Amino acid sequence: MKADSRRLEGLNWQAEFHDPAMEALFRRTLVAYHACQLRLALAVISGLFLAFALADYSVLGPGQTFQALLVMRLLVILVSLLLALAAWRRPVVAQAPLPVNLACLLGLSVLLLTIPLRPGEGIHVASVVTASMALYLFIPNRIRWMLATNTYLLLGFLVAITLWAPLPPGLVLTSLLLLAFVNLLGWATISRIKRLKREQFAMLLEERSANRRLKDEILERETLEAQLRHMACTDDLTGIANRRHFFELAEQELRRARRDGTPLAVCMVDIDLFKRLNDHHGHALGDRVLAIVAGCCQSVLRDSDVLGRYGGEEFVIALPLADLDMATTIAERLREKVSSLKLPMLGDETPLTVTVGISRVEEGESRIDPALLRADQALYAGKAQGRNRVVVAPRPVPECGDPLEPSAWRTDGLAMPGADAAIDATASPAWLRPGGPPPGRL
Numbered sequence: 001m002k003a004d005s006r007r008l009e010g011l012n013w014q015a016e017f018h019d020p021a022m023e024a025l026f027r028r029t030l031v032a033y034h035a036c037q038l039r040l041a042l043a044v045i046s047g048l049f050l051a052f053a054l055a056d057y058s059v060l061g062p063g064q065t066f067q068a069l070l071v072m073r074l075l076v077i078l079v080s081l082l083l084a085l086a087a088w089r090r091p092v093v094a095q096a097p098l099p100v101n102l103a104c105l106l107g108l109s110v111l112l113l114t115i116p117l118r119p120g121e122g123i124h125v126a127s128v129v130t131a132s133m134a135l136y137l138f139i140p141n142r143i144r145w146m147l148a149t150n151t152y153l154l155l156g157f158l159v160a161i162t163l164w165a166p167l168p169p170g171l172v173l174t175s176l177l178l179l180a181f182v183n184l185l186g187w188a189t190i191s192r193i194k195r196l197k198r199e200q201f202a203m204l205l206e207e208r209s210a211n212r213r214l215k216d217e218i219l220e221r222e223t224l225e226a227q228l229r230h231m232a233c234t235d236d237l238t239g240i241a242n243r244r245h246f247f248e249l250a251e252q253e254l255r256r257a258r259r260d261g262t263p264l265a266v267c268m269v270d271i272d273l274f275k276r277l278n279d280h281h282g283h284a285l286g287d288r289v290l291a292i293v294a295g296c297c298q299s300v301l302r303d304s305d306v307l308g309r310y311g312g313e314e315f316v317i318a319l320p321l322a323d324l325d326m327a328t329t330i331a332e333r334l335r336e337k338v339s340s341l342k343l344p345m346l347g348d349e350t351p352l353t354v355t356v357g358i359s360r361v362e363e364g365e366s367r368i369d370p371a372l373l374r375a376d377q378a379l380y381a382g383k384a385q386g387r388n389r390v391v392v393a394p395r396p397v398p399e400c401g402d403p404l405e406p407s408a409w410r411t412d413g414l415a416m417p418g419a420d421a422a423i424d425a426t427a428s429p430a431w432l433r434p435g436g437p438p439p440g441r442l
């Protein structure tokens with residue numbers, strides 16, 4: 001109710017928007033409709049003027065008066081057809097006040113001139129009433145022009161009947177009352193129609209803007225959700241998958257590998273002596289190094305490989321369709337890439353290297369964890385053997401089998417210069433044995 005009254009307040013006495021921009025927008029949307037309406041009205045008026053020429057002929061015969069009337073009627077028809085053609089070629093003409101109102105005035109003048117040329121006819125009032133209604137209801141025009149043309153018609157009628165076809169005063173009064181009523185009715189009707197159309201238009205705009213707002217909100221929400229999803233899956237520091245997301249992706253790859261009977265290898269990558277790097281150069285630089293190593297990992301992997309930050313200075317990789325040989329080649333490429341990095345900010349005394357442990361998912365394994373555990377054990381064997389190397393974990397032995405011999409670990413890579421001499425490369429700590437993970441891991 002309140003919204004309705006607000007909408008009505010937005011219209012002036014001509015049932016047009018107070019806001020000129022809004023009115024112009026509304027009129028622009030109606031150009032094609034108005035052009036069509038005007039063409040139709042002009043066609044009907046032309047037809048009527050032609051039909052009334054027959055009536056003239058039957059009343060006046062083929063004399064001069066008839067010919068004069070015929071010429072005037074043909075002039076109206078010609079102007080109407082030209083205007084219809086113009087509106088057809090350029091629809092905006094239908095909203096131009098000058099051509100539309102000039103054509104109206106010409107038609108009304110000819111209508112008024114039929115009064116002296118066919119005096120004594122009782123149908124003049126009827127034709128003036130019809131013309132008046134047509135001006136309100138069929139010619140697309142603004143209300144002020146409608147009122148102006150109707151005033152011209154009313155005054156012209158008064159003058160014409162006074163000068164050329166005097167009627168009894170009672171009939172004049174009746175005619176005037178009738179015409180006044182017709183004008184009132186026409187004005188009220190067209191005002192109502194114009195008001196309704198504008199209210200509908202305003203509601204449509206409101207609805208559109210509400211829809212736009214809704215769409216924007218949905219888009220914002222979707223963007224936010226995507227951001228949250230991204231944040232929930234991504235490691236802030238390196239931009240690669242975090243541990244949780246890595247497991248999701250790796251388990252997917254595992255299911256695919258089991259379904260297709262294809263190999264799936266996993267690598268654990270650990271930056272060597274990262275604590276020393278942190279201690280010497282600070283955590284901020286350590287963070288940068290983590291991002292650099294993550295970038296190295298990405299650069300040696302295919303799009304289908306899955307890379308994640310396992311935690312701390314450790315990364316984890318799942319290599320679909322890769323057997324141990326291919327995984328070793330990739331890991332070796334990574335190791336070489338990291339060790340050949342030129343990082344002046346680290347200086348010469350802290351070379352950057354990584355140790356990589358490799359394993360494969362064995363037949364019958366339905367989780368990724370056992371393969372990761374073996375890769376982790378291989379990684380620790382690599383650390384024990386001097387770091388900066390790639391170590392492939394042996395195939396797992398049956399549960400009741402012998403403990404693993406250190407010689408079973410296949411290593412690849414170089415002994416790291418400056419590696420911790422206290423670590424015995426041949427040591428076989430308890431967690432190296434199958435079923436015995438390093439404390440606190442996996």
Ligand SMILES: Nc1nc2c(ncn2[C@@H]2O[C@H](COP(=O)(O)OP(=O)(O)OP(=O)(O)O)[C@@H](O)[C@H]2O)c(=O)[nH]1
Pocket residue numbers: 237270271272273274275276278282283284285286287290311312313383387
């Ligand atoms: N800058 C930085 N350091 C981290 C981050 N996460 C873990 N670390 C550090 O990484 C270091 C890991 O040290 P260790 O586990 O002793 O391993 P390491 O020094 O790399 O030695 P090895 O693994 O035996 O070669 C610790 O000093 C952690 O504080 C991190 O997000 N940023």
